[in-house]
Amino acid sequence: MPTAPAGTLYRGREGMWSWVAHRVTGVLIFFFLLVHVLDTALVRVSPEAYNAVIGTYQTPIMGLGEAGLVAAIVFHAFNGIRVALVDFWSQGTRYQRVMLWVVLGLFVVTMAGFLPRHLSIVFGGH
Amino acid sequence: MSTQTAIPTPRSPYARRKTTRGNFELYSWVFMRASGVLLVVLVFGHLFVNLMVGDGVHAIDFAFVGGKWASPFWQTWDLLMLWLAMIHGTNGVRTIINDYAERDATRGVLKVLLYLAFTITVVLGTLVIFTFDPCPSDAPAELLASFCTA
Ligand code: HEM
Ligand code: HEM
Numbered sequence: 301m302p303t304a305p306a307g308t309l310y311r312g313r314e315g316m317w318s319w320v321a322h323r324v325t326g327v328l329i330f331f332f333l334l335v336h337v338l339d340t341a342l343v344r345v346s347p348e349a350y351n352a353v354i355g356t357y358q359t360p361i362m363g364l365g366e367a368g369l370v371a372a373i374v375f376h377a378f379n380g381i382r383v384a385l386v387d388f389w390s391q392g393t394r395y396q397r398v399m400l401w402v403v404l405g406l407f408v409v410t411m412a413g414f415l416p417r418h419l420s421i422v423f424g425g426h
Numbered sequence: 427m428s429t430q431t432a433i434p435t436p437r438s439p440y441a442r443r444k445t446t447r448g449n450f451e452l453y454s455w456v457f458m459r460a461s462g463v464l465l466v467v468l469v470f471g472h473l474f475v476n477l478m479v480g481d482g483v484h485a486i487d488f489a490f491v492g493g494k495w496a497s498p499f500w501q502t503w504d505l506l507m508l509w510l511a512m513i514h515g516t517n518g519v520r521t522i523i524n525d526y527a528e529r530d531a532t533r534g535v536l537k538v539l540l541y542l543a544f545t546i547t548v549v550l551g552t553l554v555i556f557t558f559d560p561c562p563s564d565a566p567a568e569l570l571a572s573f574c575t576a
Contacts, residue, residue: 323522330515334543337508337551340491344554347488347562347569358483366483370473377466384459414478421482 314400322379325372332369363422367415374410378403454517461514468507492560492571501555508551516544 339357342350356362382399386392392399475494477483494500519540527533561574 326515326518327522329511330519333511333515334547337547337554341550341554343488343491343558347565350488350491351569354486357486363483366477370477373469373473377462377469380459380462381466384462387459417478418482421477421484 314397318379318382318400318403322376322383325376328372329369329376358422360422363419366422367418370414370418371407371411374414375403375407378406378410458514458517461510465507465510465514468503468510471503472507488565488569489571491558492574495555495558496560496571496573505552505555508555509548512544512548512551516540 339350339353342353357366379400382396382403385399386396476486495504520537523533523536523540527536561570567575
């Protein structure tokens with residue numbers, strides 16, 4: 301396997317960067333999920349243990365982490381649909397670049413719906 | 427005697443090459459796309475209910491989980507999400523290990539670790555959903571869902 305492939309049309313353009321972002325977000329979500337199942341398993345230890353650990357998730361810093369996690373999954377999800385459309389839809393490859401802009405548009409709209417709500421919960425007292 | 431030329435069965439499946447290891451990579455490629463579509467619904471629903479509705483993250487505590495897992499609907503939802511996300515994510519990370527770990531030994535070790543993490547997480551997560559008791563009798567009532575005392 302060559303470690304430095306020769307330049308291709310594909311390399312360095314939107315297609316490559318969306319692939320890199322898809323890969324990075326996928327790994328991130330995977331590791332989150334391993335930890336997430338462990339912390340949820342604390343409900344089998346005791347209500348006190350679960351509440352103590354979940355309490356640390358309700359701090360402003362973790363709130364920002366949750367926002368980042370949601371951003372990662374929203375991008376991965378929409379771009380994953382785009383990847384599937386490129387593969388299965390007969391016009392998919394022709395519109396792959398347009399679809400990336402649609403993905404980014406949907407990403408912005410979704411985050412615009414989510415962030416104000418989540419951040420006001422996280423930073424809004426309690 | 428009728429002379430016969432061997433005509434191959436018209437609909438014999440197309441094979442680019444004779445495979446010796448089955449079509450595992452094809453199935454896993456299809457699975458990534460099919461599970462992805464389902465996960466959009468499952469994960470977005472999960473995030474919406476746990477982060478957007480009511481008090482969002484602030485509402486999450488033992489009683490909140492008790493309220494959700496008292497219902498077979500959310501048990502099934504979470505079980506499906508657990509299995510699909512773990513198989514999808516493990517298969518994705520397997521691809522990435524194959525891409526970057528070039529030495530056989532490194533690849534072997536990383537995959538053993540990956541499958542170990544997969545097994546532990548899926549078994550633990552499944553057990554938690556099925557053995558969960560929303561109203562443990564030795565716990566203070568104010569930490570439990572309201573239906574425990576009713
Ligand atoms: C910050 C965001 C998140 C919060 C606050 C959160 C919260 C929770 C809570 C409170 C539970 C307990 C049961 C329930 O409510 O259904 C749970 C379980 C679960 N969550 Fe999340 N979650 C988040 C993100 C995610 C993501 C992104 C995934 C998928 C990749 C996920 C997958 C799961 C699974 C599979 C379970 C069941 C665990 C088990 O079987 O023990 N969660 N989550
Ligand atoms: C929310 C819905 C999701 C959709 C629509 C989706 C879609 C996809 C698709 C279509 C692929 C294949 C990409 C390719 O073959 O080039 C993929 C790869 C991947 N996904 Fe997801 N996925 C979702 C959720 C998740 C979750 C919850 C995790 C983590 C537990 C995850 C982790 C990964 C990883 C690690 C890869 C491999 C990336 C690579 O090979 O570059 N995905 N996803």
